[in-house]
Amino acid sequence: MIDDTDRQIIAAMQGGLPLVPAPFAEIASRLEMDEGDLMARIAAMKASGVIRRIAAAPNHYKLGMTANGMTVWDVEDARVAELGAQVGALPFVTHCYERPRALPDWPYNLFAMVHGASGDEVEEKRAQIAALLGAACRGHDILYSTRILKKTGLRLKERN
Incomplete structure (x- = not known):
């Protein structure tokens, strides 16, 4: 409290x-x-745990990064933590995390957000991640942003 x-x-x-x-x-x-x-x-x-972190939340569009894609990867469970840490350490990955699969429709368990000035730049970055993951990756896709979502941090509820 x-x-x-x-x-x-x-x-x-x-x-x-x-x-x-x-x-x-x-x-x-x-x-x-x-x-x-x-x-x-x-x-x-x-x-x-009341506050997780204090960090900058840049507007990527204002920085010229108008192509934004969440790359999703189906990575061997035994290696996802190890490889996820390596993907998250790449200088162009803004956030990276593991999530449970939702089989049979959603086989992906590793997510990594990348930004670029063009779709080609984002695709080049995705190719670098694919090379890093190698044979441990069984499949991947990319979900491109179609609009800007408002980013907010911790908000207090009004007291009655």
Whole structure:
């Protein structure tokens, strides 16, 4: 559970960090608390699982990456964790995760998001992933984005 101070911290950060050289100092100042105390509370919330991570969520379209594809892979179960970590470490993969198959219709268990300035660039990146997976991959496909989804982080529910 979180207390009122943690709730205030989350509320102050949920719309995004301020675009200033020291965003956490700015938030601490707004909340009239010490920056060290703020950071300790954020660390405690991360350790307890209240907050998973604090990260940038770029708009790939504004960065010129207008071809966006979720590559999906049918990878041997015994190797999916090992190979998934290697795929996730590729510099052009923005996120990579394992999911259960939904047989017989959906044989894929490894997902990796890639972005490019063109479909050809995304296909080149998919080919690099296929080469890395090698014989452990029994099949793959790619699902191209057709619209931008709004990305949001942690949101607090209003109290009654």
